[in-house]
Amino acid sequence: MSFQAYLDNIQTKTGKTPTEFKKLAEKKGFLTKGKLTAGIKAGEIVQWLKDEFELGHGHAMALFALFKGVKKEGDK
Template sequence: MSFQAYLDTIEDKTGLTPRQLLALAHDRGLDKPPVKAGAIIDWLKEDYGLGRGHAMAVVHIVKNGPTISDKHVGSAGSHRDESTELWLDGKNSKPA
């Protein structure tokens, strides 16, 4: 599954876009350095029932923003992403 697909699945499970989850993390003070992955994981599990893998995708965007490594960009594998920039504003508003 690509990183973007993880974010799209999170949106399906929570009803919130990644950007909305970032705003909620900010409101809870979960984006203040040093960012504690465990606190974010616990919050997402308690409030939205997200498992560790999906929660870690949110941890990544809280810590690093929408940029990911180019490791899988342009590859042919199942983890292939289209770009190093993730779309955070909802899968239905993603440009073609």
């Protein structure tokens, strides 16, 4: 499955776009000016996404990769 397919599946399940997730992550303090806040660990973000949006581990990690800047929308 491509990275973009993960993002598409997340949007289908939650109704939220990657941009909306970035805004929510900023409100939670996980991102600062679009960048991962220093000291934030993947586990914190994954747990938030699992608890609040019922995402699986792989989908939550895809969003973490997006937040971290390792991947971007449209990546395969």
